[in-house]
Amino acid sequence: MASLAPQPPSQIVKTCPLCQEQFECAQGRPGCWCETVVLGRQTLADIRAVAHGCICPSCLSGFAAREKARRSSDPDRPDENNAPATWAKAVPNAAVRPRGVSVVWAMVALGFLAGALLLGLGTGAASIGPASIVASLLAHTQLFHISPPLSRVDDAILWQIRAPRVVLAALVGGMLAVAGSAYQGVFRNPLADPYLLGVAAGAGLGATLAIAYAAAGSDIGLLLPLAAFAGALIAVAAAYVLGRSAGGVRGTSTLILAGVIVALFMTAIQTFVQQQRSDTLRAVYSWILGGFGTADWHAVAVVLPYIAVSSAIILLHRRVLDVLSLGDEEAASLGIDVRRTRLVLVLVATAGTAAAVAVSGLIGFVGIIIPHTIRLLVSPSYRAIVPLSILAGAGFLILADALARTILSPAELPIGVVTAFFGAPFFAILLRTSRRIVM
Amino acid sequence: MSTALEARDVSVTVGAARILSDVSATVERGEWVTVIGPNGAGKTTLLRAIAGLLVFAGQVLVEGRAVRGSTRRQLARQIALVPQHPQTPTELTVAEYVLLGRTPHIGYFATETRTDRLAAERAMARLGLRQFTDRLLGSLSGGELQRVVLARALAQEAPILLLDEPTTALDLGRQQDALELLDELRRDSDLTVVSAMHDLSLAGQYADRLLLLDGGRVVAQGKPDAVLSEQVIAAHYAAKVSVIRKDGAVFVLPRREEKRWVH
Numbered sequence: 001m002a003s004l005a006p007q008p009p010s011q012i013v014k015t016c017p018l019c020q021e022q023f024e025c026a027q028g029r030p031g032c033w034c035e036t037v038v039l040g041r042q043t044l045a046d047i048r049a050v051a052h053g054c055i056c057p058s059c060l061s062g063f064a065a066r067e068k069a070r071r072s073s074d075p076d077r078p079d080e081n082n083a084p085a086t087w088a089k090a091v092p093n094a095a096v097r098p099r100g101v102s103v104v105w106a107m108v109a110l111g112f113l114a115g116a117l118l119l120g121l122g123t124g125a126a127s128i129g130p131a132s133i134v135a136s137l138l139a140h141t142q143l144f145h146i147s148p149p150l151s152r153v154d155d156a157i158l159w160q161i162r163a164p165r166v167v168l169a170a171l172v173g174g175m176l177a178v179a180g181s182a183y184q185g186v187f188r189n190p191l192a193d194p195y196l197l198g199v200a201a202g203a204g205l206g207a208t209l210a211i212a213y214a215a216a217g218s219d220i221g222l223l224l225p226l227a228a229f230a231g232a233l234i235a236v237a238a239a240y241v242l243g244r245s246a247g248g249v250r251g252t253s254t255l256i257l258a259g260v261i262v263a264l265f266m267t268a269i270q271t272f273v274q275q276q277r278s279d280t281l282r283a284v285y286s287w288i289l290g291g292f293g294t295a296d297w298h299a300v301a302v303v304l305p306y307i308a309v310s311s312a313i314i315l316l317h318r319r320v321l322d323v324l325s326l327g328d329e330e331a332a333s334l335g336i337d338v339r340r341t342r343l344v345l346v347l348v349a350t351a352g353t354a355a356a357v358a359v360s361g362l363i364g365f366v367g368i369i370i371p372h373t374i375r376l377l378v379s380p381s382y383r384a385i386v387p388l389s390i391l392a393g394a395g396f397l398i399l400a401d402a403l404a405r406t407i408l409s410p411a412e413l414p415i416g417v418v419t420a421f422f423g424a425p426f427f428a429i430l431l432r433t434s435r436r437i438v439m
Numbered sequence: 440m441s442t443a444l445e446a447r448d449v450s451v452t453v454g455a456a457r458i459l460s461d462v463s464a465t466v467e468r469g470e471w472v473t474v475i476g477p478n479g480a481g482k483t484t485l486l487r488a489i490a491g492l493l494v495f496a497g498q499v500l501v502e503g504r505a506v507r508g509s510t511r512r513q514l515a516r517q518i519a520l521v522p523q524h525p526q527t528p529t530e531l532t533v534a535e536y537v538l539l540g541r542t543p544h545i546g547y548f549a550t551e552t553r554t555d556r557l558a559a560e561r562a563m564a565r566l567g568l569r570q571f572t573d574r575l576l577g578s579l580s581g582g583e584l585q586r587v588v589l590a591r592a593l594a595q596e597a598p599i600l601l602l603d604e605p606t607t608a609l610d611l612g613r614q615q616d617a618l619e620l621l622d623e624l625r626r627d628s629d630l631t632v633v634s635a636m637h638d639l640s641l642a643g644q645y646a647d648r649l650l651l652l653d654g655g656r657v658v659a660q661g662k663p664d665a666v667l668s669e670q671v672i673a674a675h676y677a678a679k680v681s682v683i684r685k686d687g688a689v690f691v692l693p694r695r696e697e698k699r700w701v702h
Contacts, residue, residue: 093569096559323542326525329487332511333490333519335514
């Protein structure tokens with residue numbers, strides 16, 4: 001009966017070129033005794049320098065022992081090619097992984113958001129301390145037997161007026177920042193922000209039309225967000241179709257130009273409508289400047305699904321965004337369908353931005369600066385930029401809104417003024433002190 | 440031997456310009472074929488067509504399967520491409536960059552598994568890059584960067600490796616190192632290599648076969664010894680060269696013609 005076990009390789013007798021001892025050798029074929037000795041590249045080079053061909057077991061084990069001694073005496077310089085004998089059982093080197101978000105930065109970002117939430121909820125005409133806010137929240141959950149710490153008026157101020165406003169600011173801030181990071185990644189352009197493809201101009205035109213021509217008696221509070229949302233989507237769709245038909249294969253510049261053209265065209269119409277109905281100028285202007293003065297839980301409920309789904313999809317693309325940083329051609333050669341990925345990301349970022357803009361107006365600065373801040377402070381990898389942008393954007397806009405409503409209280413500053421006035425100097429300092437390259 | 444790559448009447452037209460005309464060639468598994476030809480002959484275009492990165496007429500078969508009918512991911516598992524000028528974001532670490540080579544093996548929304556990290560580590564070890572693991576790409580020299588890009592392609596674990604001018608940025612010694620390394624990798628990982636090169640002497644010494652393109656057409660192919668002749672090079676490169684055959688290798692040297700001034 002024939003054995004299926006591998007036959008021992010035929011051996012020949014050789015003379016060791018170093019010690020002239022005779023030894024058996026299978027000439028390096030599988031099964032030869034020398035297979036069991038694993039040596040580093042340096043040692044192999046040493047052997048090749050002194051001996052031509054195979055050497056005997058005792059000489060080889062001498063080299064192996066010397067290599068072991070050298071490595072233990074100089075642990076800082078491990079032999080580079082000393083790979084584990086079998087990779088199947090090996091544990092990967094801890095350093096061979098993408099940096100992503102470190103625990104420290106995750107805690108910093110969460111702490112920033114939590115602090116901003118408490119500050120946003122606490123400041124206003126009636127000041128409420130952070131302890132009372134937490135106690136009131138716990139009392140409202142009814143899981144614990146805590147008696148409500150606030151008077152009924154304060155409670156209503158906190159949960160019916162301030163909380164929806166703060167939550168809406170957080171949602172919009174997170175959305176604008178994460179959409180900005182997606183746009184910057186997809187277009188590999190440091191100037192990209194969520195308004196790149198005409199979202200702002202489209203939403204502005206939609207809002208202007210709604211304010212100027214809404215039938216008397218119609219609910220402008222309901223109509224305006226819908227019109228702004230529709231306008232934003234139409235603008236980006238027009239830019240995308242134009243960019244594609246004008247040669248989208250050639251990369252992203254055509255698409256960006258198409259966005260600029262659509263935005264200019266829509267702004268022209270908007271200006272014309274404003275001139276025709278100059279009595280509505282003030283209302284249009286105040287919407288464009290943006291703000292959360294009309295925020296309520298209803299607005300939160302309306303935009304939450306868009307923002308949650310859009311942010312989640314962008315978050316899932318964080319690794320793909322890193323692949324895109326190698327350029328369209330290399331990303332494609334790594335198996336990414338670049339066109340489809342770009343379409344999906346532009347679509348979800350636009351839908352989320354349009355929803356955010358519809359309830360808050362055109363708030364600039366957040367979408368472009370927050371991703372760059374993360375890029376400069378933490379890491380240029382989208383695994384860090386995308387998740388941290390959500391947290392930092394949310395916290396930043398809560399703080400900006402808190403300032404906007406308290407600086408000139410009871411009057412409100414347009415929030416865009418606050419974001420740029422306080423954000424720009426901060427970013428200028430960061431840009432000067434960071435040694436990282438922006439993009 | 441079986442066929443790894445086959446091009447049948449591949450033509451590429453960009454606008455009114457015909458870049459490739461009816462190029463047909465086969466590459467056997469484990470073979471190293473180098474595409475040579477003067478500037479603008481279509482070398483890069485041919486590599487990009489094989490990798491499915493541009494629209495072409497005709498047929499390219501990878502392991503008997505049509506490139507045009509394959510998804511990007513299927514192709515990326517078969518073919519790794521090292522472009523002439525790869526994008527190497529300066530702020531990425533070597534490990535992060537090499538891990539990007541695992542993209543065709545990672546689910547679209549997923550992140551790297553242990554298998555991917557081991558494959559990247561293996562590729563880095565193979566190219567002697569272990570001590571560079573967390574170095575930033577921006578801090579590496581040209582030769583080191585070249586090895587890092589090669590490690591990314593190796594981590595892709597595709598049986599076919601396409602290299603566009605793999606040695607242009609390197610000095611003489613690094614060129615030889617890189618090509619020796621490629622040859623070693625090809626032998627112990629059973630890779631099929633298709634490269635485009637300008638240096639005819641190096642091309643001839645490392646390739647099993649040469650494919651000479653001129654004006655988008657295949658004008659000669661075969662063993663280096665047969666393709667590299669003074670007449671062929673003079674005809675297609677409009678260059679005056681001496682071809683020296685020594686120790687089984689072919690050396691192509693540019694030679695200045697003596698000017699004969701008539702008084």
